[in-house]
Amino acid sequence: MISLRFYLLDIDSRLRSGEVEVRLWGLTDEGRRVVLFDRALKPYFYAVAENTELLEKQLKSIGDVEEFELKEARIFGKNVKAFKIYVSNPDRVDSIAEAVSKLKGCGGVYDCDLRHTQHYLLDYDVQPCGWHVVEVEPTDKENIKIDEAYRMLKPPVSIGYQKDVIFRVLAFYMIPLPSKGSAKPEKDKIVCLAVRTNEGYVNVYNSEEVGERGLIENFIELIDSFNPDVIVGYGTNARDWEYLAKRAEANGLKLKVGRDGSEPHRSVYGHISIAGRIALDLYDYADDIADIKIKTLENLAAYLGVGVKDELMEEYDIPKLWESSEGRQRILSYALDRCRVIMECFKEFIDYGCQLSNLVCIPLDHVCTAAVGFRVESYLMKCSRKFGELIPKRIEKPYQPYAGAIVLEPKPGLHENVAVLDFRSMYPSIMMKFNISPDTYVEPEVNTKPEEVFIAPEVGHRFFKKPDGFYRDALKRLLEARAEISKKLKDLSPSSTEYRILDARQKAIKVITNAMYGYAGWIGARWYRRPIAESTTAWGRKTLLETVDYAMKIGLSVIYGDTDSIFVKHDQEKIEELVKYVSEKLGLEIKPETIYRRIIFTEAKKRYAGLLADGRIDITGLEAVRGDWSEIAKKIQREVIRIILETGSVEQALKEARKMLSDVEVGKVPLRELIIWKTLTKTTEDYKVLTAHVKAAQRLVDMGWDIGPGDKVGIIVVKGTGRLYDRVEPYQFVKPEDVDYRYYVENQIVPAVVRIISVFGYREEDLRAPIKTMEKKGQRTLF
DNA sequence: GCCTGATACATACCG
DNA sequence: ACCGGTATGTATCAGGCG
Numbered sequence: 001m002i003s004l005r006f007y008l009l010d011i012d013s014r015l016r017s018g019e020v021e022v023r024l025w026g027l028t029d030e031g032r033r034v035v036l037f038d039r040a041l042k043p044y045f046y047a048v049a050e051n052t053e054l055l056e057k058q059l060k061s062i063g064d065v066e067e068f069e070l071k072e073a074r075i076f077g078k079n080v081k082a083f084k085i086y087v088s089n090p091d092r093v094d095s096i097a098e099a100v101s102k103l104k105g106c107g108g109v110y111d112c113d114l115r116h117t118q119h120y121l122l123d124y125d126v127q128p129c130g131w132h133v134v135e136v137e138p139t140d141k142e143n144i145k146i147d148e149a150y151r152m153l154k155p156p157v158s159i160g161y162q163k164d165v166i167f168r169v170l171a172f173y174m175i176p177l178p179s180k181g182s183a184k185p186e187k188d189k190i191v192c193l194a195v196r197t198n199e200g201y202v203n204v205y206n207s208e209e210v211g212e213r214g215l216i217e218n219f220i221e222l223i224d225s226f227n228p229d230v231i232v233g234y235g236t237n238a239r240d241w242e243y244l245a246k247r248a249e250a251n252g253l254k255l256k257v258g259r260d261g262s263e264p265h266r267s268v269y270g271h272i273s274i275a276g277r278i279a280l281d282l283y284d285y286a287d288d289i290a291d292i293k294i295k296t297l298e299n300l301a302a303y304l305g306v307g308v309k310d311e312l313m314e315e316y317d318i319p320k321l322w323e324s325s326e327g328r329q330r331i332l333s334y335a336l337d338r339c340r341v342i343m344e345c346f347k348e349f350i351d352y353g354c355q356l357s358n359l360v361c362i363p364l365d366h367v368c369t370a371a372v373g374f375r376v377e378s379y380l381m382k383c384s385r386k387f388g389e390l391i392p393k394r395i396e397k398p399y400q401p402y403a404g405a406i407v408l409e410p411k412p413g414l415h416e417n418v419a420v421l422d423f424r425s426m427y428p429s430i431m432m433k434f435n436i437s438p439d440t441y442v443e444p445e446v447n448t449k450p451e452e453v454f455i456a457p458e459v460g461h462r463f464f465k466k467p468d469g470f471y472r473d474a475l476k477r478l479l480e481a482r483a484e485i486s487k488k489l490k491d492l493s494p495s496s497t498e499y500r501i502l503d504a505r506q507k508a509i510k511v512i513t514n515a516m517y518g519y520a521g522w523i524g525a526r527w528y529r530r531p532i533a534e535s536t537t538a539w540g541r542k543t544l545l546e547t548v549d550y551a552m553k554i555g556l557s558v559i560y561g562d563t564d565s566i567f568v569k570h571d572q573e574k575i576e577e578l579v580k581y582v583s584e585k586l587g588l589e590i591k592p593e594t595i596y597r598r599i600i601f602t603e604a605k606k607r608y609a610g611l612l613a614d615g616r617i618d619i620t621g622l623e624a625v626r627g628d629w630s631e632i633a634k635k636i637q638r639e640v641i642r643i644i645l646e647t648g649s650v651e652q653a654l655k656e657a658r659k660m661l662s663d664v665e666v667g668k669v670p671l672r673e674l675i676i677w678k679t680l681t682k683t684t685e686d687y688k689v690l691t692a693h694v695k696a697a698q699r700l701v702d703m704g705w706d707i708g709p710g711d712k713v714g715i716i717v718v719k720g721t722g723r724l725y726d727r728v729e730p731y732q733f734v735k736p737e738d739v740d741y742r743y744y745v746e747n748q749i750v751p752a753v754v755r756i757i758s759v760f761g762y763r764e765e766d767l768r769a770p771i772k773t774m775e776k777k778g779q780r781t782l783f
Numbered sequence: 784g785c786c787t788g789a790t791a792c793a794t795a796c797c798g
Numbered sequence: 799a800c801c802g803g804t805a806t807g808t809a810t811c812a813g814g815c816g
Contacts, residue, residue: 290796293795371799371800372799372800373799373800374799374800376800401802402801402802403802403803404801404802404803405797405798405801405802405803406803407797407798407803407804422798426798427798514798514800515800515801516800517800517801518800518801518802519800519801520800520801521800521801521802522799522800522801523799524799524800525800533800533801533802537801537802562797562798562803563797563798563802563803564798565798604804604805604806605797605803605804605805606796606797606798606803606804606805607796607797607804607805620796620797621795621796621797621804621805622796623806625796626794626795626796627794627795627796628794628795628796628807678793678794678795679794679795681793681794687792687793688791688792688793688809688810689791689792689793689808689809689810690809691792691793691794691807691808691809692808693793693794694793723808723809724807724808724809725808725809747807751806751807
């Protein structure tokens, strides 16, 4: 027997002579790549026994039910008796559970729609991207590309061991040559594939030199010899892997890149998995970052501070470039640079990725692809085990709306010295304070004594004060962990490894904490309970209103507020009093987060712009921060905002705006700044009304471009008559002389500017009038 | 058949 | 495939109008 320290990278399972075998892939303390086999866990599910004897009798007669045992468990806080039912044929867990759920005396089936690997992780408390001690014996490697293979003798034991793990990483970027529209793997060859390892190997395979077949062979050989733990790319789930597999097939090859010689395969959440390796798609990371509007690799790189060669190349540029040797050269160096950028973005991402994976207990490759709801749910499943809660099946539930947060009416105008007071984790704190949880919720028909429950305002839902609900427990762990990390971070140098990892972890914790309320109100959630979400927002509204009332009572002028924040005229003493009130009387924490030297509010909620102490300008909600306005309109609005905030002179802002606007009128503006991007949210046929971006998308599809739901369509408005949708073109096809510059002035720039200046009594005419008329208004400033 | 205002649809934002 | 609240632009339709 050997005892090993083992870091878990990936987990999968396979059938071996009728048994499920779990494979744990990872690294040892000495940096050896190993795989561990374990058949100890038998497939199972739970059936709640409402009539134990009756149910037991029927269970005996069901084929493939190997054995079962009666256990104590909990469902939504209620103690129940349930049979843990072991199934001999792992493929039949679902169907047998379905059959058992219909038996007399059965009160529902639980833990039945989880993958076997998930049961394994939960039952043995195994942590992806975490260290364990394992007791093993050596076994045959079966040609697996690994240093050692072992058979597990006991379940793994998770240990708090922290050690930086150095992965072997391969980044790649491929370029196919499209014949028409988007490249199609059925007919369009891959002409170049760039690779880069984190150990310094760089190359670009070129179909001109080695043929497409040679290019793919080179790629497979590199994976074979370098044997990476991680293979990273951009857009690999939606495109690259499938493309490579099809082109491999067309060349009589198999894309055997898995450590066990298997090919990439589609797995849960739409992820493409590679056996024994982490297949990462940085697109998923970009998708998670709201500030990145158009999810290109360049934009991700810019966001992360990774430098990109200033060379724009899009798919429609490729065919023409490929015709000349100079163009081909450019394509090759472009691919190489993209590969470098992918590797650098990977380095910025990986600490956070590992921490998130470890926290929510989803393997690293899947956690990136999993939506927030599934991440929260996975974390909750882990917590539920400690409470003895069985895991409900995912079922369709009807949608029933409920009231959310409140937003205060802003005081329009320019204000000076405004402090923003934010509640710290308002919803999680409220959920903890009032023990809001699926297992503490009191059904309407249940009688309770007034002192044993919390009653939500407005909606009247009740929650038991004791014992702790499992949401309270789950949140407490998160908040305590984060507080502890914050304390540690203070004593660490930001450049140290430990700081980097802890900071990544606290970010991961924050994401999960903040998503917990949203999860509770999601109809797809296993632990969905509308009253939970509804009560949380009700207490939230009450809290905010009470805070506003008190602020006004002590003479603080409240300018705005939204959900968990209030904007007040800065007054140190009174703010301190308000903070004290909130902490002592409401039992929550409020903190001045931001101080604006100056801030502009329009009549509209959720839209404002402020000047910070350090001179930066913060814009919220306005056109300037939206992805569906042209850059030129956004740029001019930003400029107007900046001048007003810095000088207080609307006239000066107008003067500048007029200058910029007149450039547009004569066509002195790059086409790039005229693109209006909109997301296609469904297939073009599903739209009830025709819109500009849908029309453009239809045209692109007709021309052979792969465009579907979720894709962004970039349009430019061109001269013509009729509806807007009759006057737009996909941006790729527009020449400067086609552009309808008047549209941009009247429907983009003017509205964006007027939105701001109208606050100060100026109108469209003031923007468009000659300077002479303006002077009549005189030079005045707002402060 | 054209104009106008009301309404529905579509998108993206805030917290 | 986390929530509800909000702003805003464009399409579409009903009704007025000799």
